[in-house]
Amino acid sequence: MTTDSNTAGSTPVSDAAGLTDEQWRAKLTPEEYRVLRQAGTEAPFVGEYTDTKTTGVYRCRACDAELFRSDQKFESHCGWPSFFSPLAGEAIIEKVDRSMGMKRTEVLCANCHSHLGHVFEGEGYDTPTDLRYCINSISMRLEEA
Structure with missing residues (x-):
């Protein structure tokens, strides 16, 4: 689903999980909050999963939802983990x-x-789709297979 917005960057995203901004701040580290809730970006080539080749499922660091599988990850050399397709x-x-x-x-x-x-x-x-999901490492956690 694609929606339209002019407000990425410093405006907190809407919350489908039912948590208040104060609850998100308590749950996440300041850097996680900046990226996940304020649409920030971590620096390139420093993220935990940029070069990881471990087999498993990548989950949302904020709510633990399954997002991507390691077999959809590829080397794009862009500085962030790249996937050619989301889990679903x-x-x-x-x-x-x-x-x-x-x-x-x-x-x-x-x-x-x-x-x-x-x-x-x-x-x-050279991937099955012509897409590159460029994802902040700090937005995910890897559940090893």
Whole structure:
């Protein structure tokens, strides 16, 4: 599902999990809160899962929903973990993001509406889809198989 918004970046995303902003701040570290709830971005090439090849399922760090599988992960050399497909179409929400002076597609957890990253298409990667889900490591945790 794709929705349209002009408010990515510093505005907290809406909450489908029913938690207040205060509850999210108590549950998450300050950096997790900045990325997951305020649509921030972690620095490139520093994330925990950028180069991970471990087999398992990537879950939303905010609500534990399943998002991606390790067999959908690929090396894009962009500085963030990249996937060619989410676990299931219902696992994420895609939202038009017009922040930063450009039009991008933001990726949110469908369960709690936390910011995960962005998806890009048409970049020519040799994957089954022509998509690159560029996801912040801090937005996920890996459950090893």
